[in-house]
Amino acid sequence: MANTLSSGLEDYIETIYLSTKNGEMLKGADLARKLGVSRASVSEALSKLVSKKLIKYNSYEAITLTKEGDAEAQKVYEKHNVLREFFEKVLNVPSSEASDNACKIEHIISPNVISKMQSFTKSFSKYKKILEVYMEESEK
Amino acid sequence: MANTLSSGLEDYIETIYLSTKNGEMLKGADLARKLGVSRASVSEALSKLVSKKLIKYNSYEAITLTKEGDAEAQKVYEKHNVLREFFEKVLNVPSSEASDNACKIEHIISPNVISKMQSFTKSFSKYKKILEVYMEESEK
DNA sequence: GAAAATTGTAAGGTAAACCTAACACATTGT
DNA sequence: ACAATGTGTTAGGTTTACCTTACAATTTTC
Numbered sequence: 001m002a003n004t005l006s007s008g009l010e011d012y013i014e015t016i017y018l019s020t021k022n023g024e025m026l027k028g029a030d031l032a033r034k035l036g037v038s039r040a041s042v043s044e045a046l047s048k049l050v051s052k053k054l055i056k057y058n059s060y061e062a063i064t065l066t067k068e069g070d071a072e073a074q075k076v077y078e079k080h081n082v083l084r085e086f087f088e089k090v091l092n093v094p095s096s097e098a099s100d101n102a103c104k105i106e107h108i109i110s111p112n113v114i115s116k117m118q119s120f121t122k123s124f125s126k127y128k129k130i131l132e133v134y135m136e137e138s139e140k
Numbered sequence: 141m142a143n144t145l146s147s148g149l150e151d152y153i154e155t156i157y158l159s160t161k162n163g164e165m166l167k168g169a170d171l172a173r174k175l176g177v178s179r180a181s182v183s184e185a186l187s188k189l190v191s192k193k194l195i196k197y198n199s200y201e202a203i204t205l206t207k208e209g210d211a212e213a214q215k216v217y218e219k220h221n222v223l224r225e226f227f228e229k230v231l232n233v234p235s236s237e238a239s240d241n242a243c244k245i246e247h248i249i250s251p252n253v254i255s256k257m258q259s260f261t262k263s264f265s266k267y268k269k270i271l272e273v274y275m276e277e278s279e280k
Numbered sequence: 281g282a283a284a285a286t287t288g289t290a291a292g293g294t295a296a297a298c299c300t301a302a303c304a305c306a307t308t309g310t
Numbered sequence: 311a312c313a314a315t316g317t318g319t320t321a322g323g324t325t326t327a328c329c330t331t332a333c334a335a336t337t338t339t340c
Contacts, residue, residue: 008297029317041298043319059318060306091256104248113241116231120275127274134267135260148327169287181328183289199288200336 005052007107010076011035012045013054016063017073025062079106082118090124145192147247150216151175152185153194156203157213165202219246222258230264 005013015034019026032042046063049055054069065073080102087098124131145153155174159166172182186203189195194209205213220242227238264271 006296027317032317037297038299039318040300040320043317044297047319087253091253091260093253093256097250097252101248101250101253105245108241108244108248110237110241112237113227113231113233116233120231123275127271130274131267131271134270135263146326167287172287177327178329179288180290180330183287184327187289200286 005072009045009048010072010107011103012042012049013065013069013073014076014080016055016065017070017077020062020064027060027062028057031063076106079109079114082114082121083109086117086121090121145212149185149188150212150247151243152182152189153205153209153213154216154220156195156205157210157217160202160204167200167202168197171203216246219249219254222254222261223249226257226261229268230261 012031012035015031016026019030019034024030028042028046029039031046032039035042046055046057049069050057053066054072056064056066080099083102083105084098087093087101088095093101152171152175155171156166159170159174164170168182168186169179171186172179175182186195186197189209190197193206194212196204196206220239223242223245224235224238227233227241228235233241
C-alpha cells in the first residue's frame with residue numbers, strides 16, 4: 001500500500017493539478033522551475049508518483065494526473081483553500097501570508113479540523129456585519 | 141548562527157520545558173520514553189541543544205533549560221496553546237485532536253497568524269453567547 | 281559491596297529528499 | 311540539417327533524523 005503521500009509529493013501533485021487545470025502543458029523541467037528544485041529531484045519524484053499511479057508521464061511530454069491523482073490533488077488543494085480563506089476572511093491576514101501558511105499546514109492538519117474550519121468561515125462570512133459590531137479587537 | 145530550530149528539536153525543548161515546569165527531574169532516558177524515540181537519538185539531540193546553549197545537561201543528571209532555552213520553549217508552547225484553544229473553543233474540536241493538530245502546526249505557523257488567532261479566540265470567547273445565536277452551523 | 285538494572289554513547293546503518301556533474305536524448309531555430 | 315538549446319536520467323554525494331547493537335558508566339537494590 002503505502003498510500004499516504006509525503007508533504008513533498010503532495011506539493012508536486014498540487015502544482016501539477018493547478019497547472020494542468022489552466023491548460024498548461026507541464027513538463028518536468030517546468031515543475032522544477034516552479035518548485036525551485038533540480039530537474040534530477042523532479043525526475044525522482046515523478047517516478048514515485050508514476051509508480052503510485054497518481055500521474056501519467058513520458059519524457060518530453062506533458063504530465064497528466066490519473067483519476068486517483070486528481071482526487072488526491074483536489075483534496076490537498078481544498079485544504080489549502082479552506083486554510084487560506086480562513087486566514088484571509090476571518091483573521092484578516094494578508095493574502096500572500098495566508099497562502100504561505102496554508103501551503104505548509106495543508107499537509108498536516110486533520111480532515112475534521114479542516115471541515116470545522118470550513119463551516120466556521122462560511123458562517124462567519126454570512127454574519128460578518130453583525131459579528132464585527134461585537135468583535136472590535138480582532139479587527140486589528 | 142543557525143538560530144532556527146528544526147521541528148524535532150522544538151519538540152525536545154518543549155517536552156523538557158513542560159516536564160521541568162512540573163518539578164520533574166528529567167533525564168535523557170525519560171525523554172526517550174516520552175517522545176517515543178531511542179536513547180541514542182536523544183543523546184544526539186541533547187548534544188545539539190547543549191551546543192546551541194539551550195539546555196544544560198550532564199549524563200545521569202536532570203536536564204535543565206538555559207534562559208535562552210526557556211524563552212525558546214515558551215514561544216513554542218505558547219503557539220501550541222493558542223492553536224489548541226482556538227481549535228477547542230472556536231471550532232469545538234475534541235481536546236486530544238486539538239492538541240495533536242497543535243503539536244504539528246506550532247512548528248510552521250507564522251507569528252503574525254498566531255497573534256491574530258489569539259486575539260480572535262479571545263474576542264470570540266467574550267462574545268460567544270451573542271455569536272452563537274447567529275452561527276448555528278459552526279456549532280458542530 | 282556486588283549483582284542487577286538503568287542510563288548514556290559510539291559505531292554503523294537506513295530512508296527521504298534534496299543536490300551537482302555528466303551525459304544522452306529531443307526539440308528548436310536559422 | 312545540424313548546431314544550439316532544452317530536457318531527462320544516472321551516479322554519486324550531502325544532510326537530517328531516526329534506528330539497532332554493543333558496550334561503558336552509573337545507580338539501585340538486596
